[in-house]
Amino acid sequence: MWLILYSCLLLSCNYISVVLMARSGTCKLQGHFKLNGMSQDGDFLIGGLFEVQYLKAFAELSFRTEPKLPHCELFYMTGFQQAQTMVFAINEINNNPNLLPNITLGYQIYDNCLRLGVAFRGATALVSGTEETVFDLNCKGPPPVIGIIGDPGSTHSIAISSVLGLFRLPMISYYATCSCLSDRKKYPSFFRTIPSDAFQVWAMIQILRHFGWTWVGLLYSDDDYGINAAQSFHQDVQQFGGCVAFSEILPNDNNHKEIQRIVGVIQGSTANVVVVFSTSSYLLPVVDEMLLKNVTGRQWIASEAWATSPVLLAQRFKSVLGGTLGIAIRRGEIQGLGNFLLCIRPDNNSQNNMVRIFWENVFGCNFDTEGREGGEICSGQEDLSNTDTPYTDVSELRASYNVYKAVYALAHALHGLMKCEEGSGPFSGNSCADKINLKPWQLVHYLQKVNFTTAFGDHVSFDKNGDALAVYDVLSWQPSSDGSIVVRTVGVVNEGAATGKVLTLDEEAIYWNFETNKPPRSVCSESCPPGTRRATRKGLPVCCFDCLPCADGEISNTTDATECIACPNDFWSNPVKDHCIPKEVEFLSYGEPLGISLTTVALLGTCFCALVIVIFAHYRKTPVVRSNNSELSFLLLLSLKLCFLCVLLFIGQPQLWTCQLRHAVFGISFVLCVSSILVKTMVVIAVFKSSLPEGKSAMKWFGAAQQRCTVLVLTALQVVICAIWLLTASPTPHKNSQYIRSIIVYECAIGSVAGFSMLLGYIGLLAAVSFLLAFLARNLPDNFNEAKFITFSMLIFCAVWIAFVPAYVSSPGKYAVAVEIFAILASSFGLLVAIFAPKCYIIILHPERNTKKAIMGRATQNK
Template identity: 95%
Template sequence: MWLILHSCLLLSCNYISVALTAISGTCKLQGHFKLNGMYQDADFIIGGLFEVQYLKAFGGLSFKTEPKLPHCELFYMTSFQQAQTMVFAINEINNNPSLLPNITLGYQIYDNCLRLGVAFRGATALVSGTEETISDLNCKGPPPVIGIIGDPGSTHSIAISSVLGLFRMPMISYYATCSCLSDRKKYPSFFRTIPSDAFQVRAMIQILSHFGWTWVGLLYSDDDYGINAAQSFHQNVQQFGGCVAFSEILPNDNNHKEIERIVGVIQGATANVVVVFSTSSYLMPVIDEMLLKNVTGRQWIASEAWATSPVLLAQRFKSVLGGTLGIAIRRGEIQGLGNFLLSIRPDNNSQNNMVRIFWENVFGCHFDTEGREGTEICSGQEDLSNTDTPYTDISELRASYNVYKAVYALAHALHGLMKCEEGSGPFIGNSCADKTNLKPWQLVHYLQKVNFTTGFGDHVTFDKNGDALAIYDVLNWQPSADGSVVVRTVGVVDEGAETGKVLTLNEEAIYWNFETNKPQRSVCSESCPPGTRRATRKGLPVCCFDCLPCADGEISNTTDATECIACPTDFWSNPVKDHCIPKEVEFLSYGDPLGISLTTVALLGTCFCALVIVIFAHYRKSPVVRSNNSELSFLLLLSLKLCFLCVLLFIGQPQLWTCQLRHAVFGISFVLCISSILVKTMVVIAVFKSSRPEGKGAMKWFGAAQQRCTVLVLTALQVVICAIWLSTASPTPHKNSKYIRSIIVYECAIGSVAGFSMLLGYIGLLAAVSFLLAFLARNLPDNFNEAKFITFSMLIFCAVWISFVPAYVSSPGKYAVAVEIFAILASSFGLLVAIFAPKCYIIILHPERNTKKAIMGRATQKK
């Protein structure tokens, strides 16, 4: 809109100026604004726009006559102090021999009356000048001012910068904070010595984050400042885990119903902290309504626009606004400013009427007696030191300090431009600016590179967007001894701090307006402790959540974790689910009660075998031993001993060699055992047949050599099976978490199911053949009753191993190993007891029956 307006004005001015030039040969100013201001001539003029008075009325509007000029009233002492600070800074620079030597600076300052129309007129007057005619036929030339300090309002700065930016006229605001002004494409020549709202929002979020206030309400004014600040707050608040409980626009027309509704929202909300981006004029009706309804107990966070507002510091607001935390632009100290403010005197220059208006407001006198009979006349020599006004108060120099820095920034930029040497300049062909015909865009270039430190110790520079370094004071509204409310500095927010600590607070100095004298909690949901995760409630902001415990095998080791982290493969979550611990490694160990029991039984079985061997060796010539094929008996006892001992390979932490040996030794030992029994069975049958006439030649096929060879061949087949299995898919140690996820079962992976099946199948085949042959020979005469014992032993063996398969498959972890060991021990004891117990019984307890006659006698009696 401003661009279109400016284009229309520019075209109109060009047309009029061309017409007038053709007639009179001069350019003539088409309008003149009556503005209150201050002026001082010099080599270079700096413009200024300040909010010194308030525009009360424009006067009557009519389409028949030209509108009357606006009438400004309500003089603001603080704003006039800011304007005088600009004058003081210029005088200080003129007296500084090291800054702009031999060059003097002047000023042209206008009052904007807090209205955009007046501010725009003032800016136009600063850029185009106030001379009635211009002799330059092209209506061109350097502008009357080299730059403008101001405007303080964001809305004003947006409008003015939109036009000044077309000509690259530098403008340095000391109070406009709208983050939209950081757009370099729209406002290429705008700078500011106050941080933008983007920095202000981050500073306020630093305070919220420090106290853990994640559930906050938001109020903002219905203007550029409030709307842009609220947008920035919404965009940044979630970065620290915060949420906005409610967001309300403060009306600018004192709509009572709307104000009542907003107070009702504040009263009904669960948020105990309210952030406000507004000026005091917007906020005051809401605070009045809260006082009327006795709505207290809220912690207010004030933006810089009202953090130091004297209007809201009234004692009647203490119950509502006491303890407010706010941020304010950096407070500074300016040496000599106090004496300068007291030294000003009015003069008769029409361009300096702002000083006369100030004098009349302070002392209640006037300089023009026309129409003011009976009013005291000002002498101009009244003593300002006896007055108590915000104008003379230099204890809280905030906006004035920013004005001071803005003037010095412009002076340093001009100084850099003036000391440029030809051939080393920054412009095309290493040229410098024309010092006699200064272009505004050239000064913008140097202003962008300004870098200096004030006498107060603050560093002044601008980033690529023209924004100053972000630094704020943290303020606290505290009651004083007389019952009034005073503002005290309790911390600082400095994004450029060398320590890296952005927020520094003196918490002991903070006053809390609550019975506990402690900061209130303001959260939608309490923080989730480690071991849980946040689960957002459907339809509510992310700050409203439930805390769900992490699943087994997952942890969260931080507060308010959004996701649980899965533990590494060999780790598991502890009971609290806040850190991972190594998984329990389970295997059948020698220290385990089950392992101890099985080891004991295996060793007992080995001892029994050894005992039987000793007995048989001692009575090897007795009929009982000799009649039962002593050589095969010893071989069988040896193989059973190996069966008992192979159990020890199944106990203990699996190693590669134990995994490879356990099944190989087990398989070979049992084949040796079963093949010995099979040969014994075949020998029994052959002996029986050889005792009959038709079978006298049967024994020639079952001599000692044939027996050994048969056992060797049958065992060799199992050795071959084991060799193939171990060479192709050898069993290896394996960490298995499939049975129980929280436990690592250390076991031997069989490697090849086919290999393991062939090993067991071959044993089962031999056992089945032995059982079948023994069963067929069960009715032989008593002197050949070995077949009965073999039948019984094979019955036990087959029953054990048939039941082993389902029990092994269904048993988890170490219990599968225990089942296999049990099967080995049970079958081994079955063979040992069924075959050798009857013989040992006769040898030890009934030696009278251990004779050939007794054995043959029983056979004769049987016949």
Template identity: 80%
Template sequence: MWISLYLCIYLSFTCISAASTTRSGSCQLQGHFRLNGMYQDGDLIIGGLFAFHLITVFPEINFKRQPEQIHCERFYMASFQQAQTMVYAINEINNNPSLLPNITLGYHLYDNCVKLGVSFRSATALLSGTEETLSNFNCTGPPPVIGIVGDPGSTHCIAISSVLGLFRIPMVSYYATCSCLSDRKKYPSFFRTIPSDAFQVRAMVRILRHFGWTWVGLLYSDDDYGINAAQSFQKEVQLFGGCVSFSEILPLDNNYIDIHRIVQVIQASTARVVVVFSTEAYLLPLMDEVILQNVTGRQWIASEAWATSPVFHTQRLLPFLGGTLGIAIRRGEIQGLHDFLLRLHPDSNLRNNMVRIFWENMFRCSFDTGGREGEIICTGQEDLSSTDTAYTDVSELRASYNVYKAVYALAHALHDLMQCEEWRGPFSGNSCADISNLKPWQLVHYLQKVNFTTDFGDHVSFDKNGDALAIYDVMNWQPNTDGSIVVHTVGVVDEAAATGNVLTLDENAIYWNLETKKSPRSVCSESCPPGTRRARRKGLPVCCFDCLPCADGEISNISDSIECIVCSDEFWSNTDQNQCVPKEVEFLSYEEPLGISLSTASLLGTCICSAVVVIFAHYRHTPVVRANNSELSFLLLVSLKLCFLCVLLFIGRPQLWTCQLRHAVFGISFVLCISSILVKTMVVIAVFKSSRPEGKGAMKWFGAAQQRGTVLILTALQVVICAVWLSTASPTTHKNSQYIRSKVVYECAIGSVAGFSMLLGYIGLLSAVSFLLAFLARNLPDNFNEAKFITFSMLIFCAVWIAFVPAYVSSPGKYAVAVEIFAILASSFGLLVSIFAPKCYIIILHPERNTKKAIMGRAT
């Protein structure tokens, strides 16, 4: 709105001047502004805009008469030093025979009173001049100044550059940092010797990252500088995971109610760090309120606009602002400046009213209108060398050093322009610029290519956007011996550092104004350790979060991880959830109690079978052993021994050969066992039938050869099933993570379900036939009817394997193998005990019953 207003005012003056020209034949100045300034004539004039005063007093508006001129108050010594630095630089250039020979530079410096309206009026005066009339009928020709040094305010530069850019008049600011001014399309003739806010914000965020401050408060002035810097700051903070706890605007009118509310927000916030983008004019009332409400325990981060401002370096602000960290523009040294500043005298430069104002504020001098014209009468000491003020202090030349570089940049651009050789120039037709009729855009061309080094050793050049190289000093506000605040340099931020270490800090030199005397902790949520992830709290900024442990099988190996990483298939998270470790391998091993128990039972069964074989071999001629074909009994014992021993193939880490053998040996052993029992049952039935007259020829079909052939054929069928299964879809080792995700279960994949089903089905078929025949023959009239024991054994066998199926399916991992082993052992022991225990009982304990008469039921 302000820019539009002043553009309208400027255009209105232009139109009025044009109308006046048609009447009088000359351009008439339509209005006068009372502008405080400093002047010196020369062949070429450089303009300057400085904040000599900090407060502007506007007159009362009365529509009955023309308003009075505005009045500026609160003289700013530091800005007057900056203006004097410009004067010194111009004098130094004029006395330098190697730079701009035969050209004398002059200056017109004006006060902007830190107000856009005053600054724009001053710029207009520099642009159009202050002569009453202009004899050129077309109001054309070179402007009164070849370039302007200033303004220090970003908002002022935006407004002024919008007009100067139309005429391509160069403007070199020494303190305007708004990144918006880097837009070459909007501001084609704007340059600056101070880095833009984009670099400033990045430097401040580097400090926050260095100390781990992710929860910070933000204050900024309601102008272009503050708004643009705050926006850039918030974007940069979010990039490294931080956030802003509050975001408050410093009111332009310094309204007490707004300032009171801002301080209350600072007190209520849990953020210990407060970042401020503002200038002294807006901060002074806020600091008065900070003192009034006793706001302590806060770490202030100062932007370059107030990081070195001496107006805050007082004893009463030390408890509140002591320890402040800030970034400041590059400090420099200017040889001879201090002596030049001390040579200022009240009797010199009487034409420059700013000198008079300076002496009035410095030593209570007054302009004597009653005496000799131009005489100044002072009531105090007039020796500047005995004072210690912001004007005479040259130990921290920052803004003044930038002014010095800005003047020299214009001078070097002019010098390069004058060195142009005819027909080798950069303009149309290879022409050069004419110094007597210099066009502003011609100087802009050379200013863009300026490249020189100051006596202090700093390189000065501009990038394509007119910005200077980014380098800052990190400042710390520390207590002085007299109780005031003194600023010390504790680090450097150099974006162009050759080592890549952009931020360098001496933490031992930093003063912390806290009870702990250490760096404060300013986070919304504590850092999440490895093994956890951040979960944002709903409705709160991004840096406010909870730390949730990673789920099983997931890890986070860095702090503040946003998400957990899933471990690969063969790895699992450790107890701290911060590392993937190989999964625990599970299989039925010989070392664990279950494996030991089962293998012991297997060996026990094998030993019992061996013992029974020994007994039967020793008593092979006795009737009990010889009854019902002793050869089948030995074959049954051998098959039971194989059943017991095949259990050992199921224990231990599965290998390809064990996976292939375990089920084959198991299937063949049990078929051999059941085949022997089936033939035994058939023999019992055949013997009973042969005892009857009608079945005397039954035994010829169940002789020893037929019995062996039947067992061999039945077993051979199982061997064929196993051979086909192993050759087509052989069992293989398999790592299974489905049962327990945290473990890898080593197991044997059966390969073909059909092959395994046929193996089990064939065993089941033989078992069912054996059980049925034994059941039918259980009541045959024989004193020693083995069919009864076979029926009981087959009942146990079938019960075990019927129960095995659901138990096997529902058991995970190694327990499924244990269930299968248990079924093998239980059925094997059932067969062994049911069939051979009665015979061993008679052989060992009742040998008297082991006779032919006893077996035939004829013994007394």
């Protein structure tokens, strides 16, 4: 808000000044700023804003007098090297016949003293110029500079670009990384050769993802740089599945209690990795406090603002900061820069005093001896090659390399503008820019399309937001032989890598400040293995979770799965729940013990029936066989044999034809059996009645033809029921998972419950009638005791099938089939034993009783 008010106040004052001066026909500067700087004339001037000195002394404010200008102290050698790199690049371009031929570039560079007020004054001076009076321009026209290289600070760039953007004056920062500056609507003429914080955060996320660090702490400075970077980090870290264990703002006022609290948070957190978006000045008090309390064992991730800071590379910080991984601006090489830096000499121009201030700081001398006690006089011929300062160190050109690229970007844009031919220009009517009275917005157009490669091999271009291609070096802080900390490049993060590999690391070259000499683990909860899913703990971030095993029938085949996946219908989860396997198919097979047992019993029953048939056929002329209606006995034995054999249709994998036949054959066979017993019972009663005087005509209704016809009609009715059932709702093979979800029970679906009920009901009706008739005839004479055998057999039959219904309904899967088979076998054996066992006993073991006399004798005796 204060930036907006400041800008509005400045514009209002300028407007009032313009109105007042327009009456006189001249434009005058309303104030003169005392700024440290250096300059050189040329056909076109390029402005520069650099951090060369630090504002240490503040002037006292008073509302009664005009405030004094601030006094800048504490010379920054690296900042001065960056300013000299701009001078070197301009001189190199001027000597290049292929770039801007016949055009000389000049420069005007100012020191911002690391304060917004000073930086804003410098930017104003670059835009308005320093001439006291301008005639005949009505306070309008192009600014003295065609563009500005700088400012390095994000906060400064925001304020300055807000004003310069109104005039579309291009500004190329080499160090401002705030992602907010990518807003083209707010900052239409802002460019930068350093990636924004959004890309810086993206680069850090690549490192965190590579090492599996999902539980990290966050520290950030209380300024535009730190706040915007922290916001972007919070959003991006969640997208890759990470969480922020703690997020703390580093105080800018060295508040000791606040620093102690932050160190306590770091010490108490389970996060072993701490990400810091800050400059070294914010972080230094926290590191000092951690060193005092011996808080070690943390893996630091440094943003580019402090990844190469010499302040924190001191030997005493090795236990705390050793092994730090950081991302830094892409290092470059500039041929000839080292020699150029050694060749500068001061002059006496009051407007070009930056070199003189540098000379005084390096050699401790003074060009103005007045007021300096014991000071030496600078000759200007001192040898810089004998000094060891960051200014002369060109081994790690990072920010300076960005300055170099920024100057060349502006030069290439101007070169493209100058090469324009009328009629083929990019502006309205295919016109070109006015090459004498250059408009800033026209240069912005060409700057947006800049595309060139530096001598070092780096590609330079800008996206639609004015951002450069994101390329970072990955640094490792390692101990040197003398015990200090040195920074080594161990990898690259390249957004536009041709190989498609975003992060490239030499892990063997990384130093880990841990006893294991391996990357630390930094997770709130260990990864959930396949076969489990993550369940977030209540009240904690999503990275803190429990691993719950997947339910039966569900799997997870990835690490840290949030949900388990249900297996397809015919599949089930394996024991460890990490992949689906085909479900076990279950049916009553011939190979299992139960199937073998039932098959054996069924075949034994068939053999017994065949044996009885052979016995009855061999003794067909004996009284026992003849007196019990041999024809119906053979028919009954044949039907019982079919009942035993139909069991084989119930065993084995269900097929369509077996499903259709099993119940049909079963139903018809049992109806044939029961109807034979029913007719047999009726014949016994008719025979007894015919022996009485009043019932002599009873047998004429039960002759052989009538017996066959009755059995045929009763059986035909069951055939009709089966036919209707098969035609309307035929039984089919069915895979049933309702009984046990992990097993497919291969069974025969009955198709129609009504059809199956009618089949069983009809058999039950015939059995009930047979049992009733046999029960009523149970008191016949012994020679007609067939009724007692039939009664007993029907009693067994009805008991078995009454018990079958609940047992069948309650039995799952193949056991329901086994129950049905058991009922068939039990009822068949009951009929076979109850009816035919006594006869075979007499025929085989007591042939003396198998005579007509013996049978008739017992009948006479009973009389």
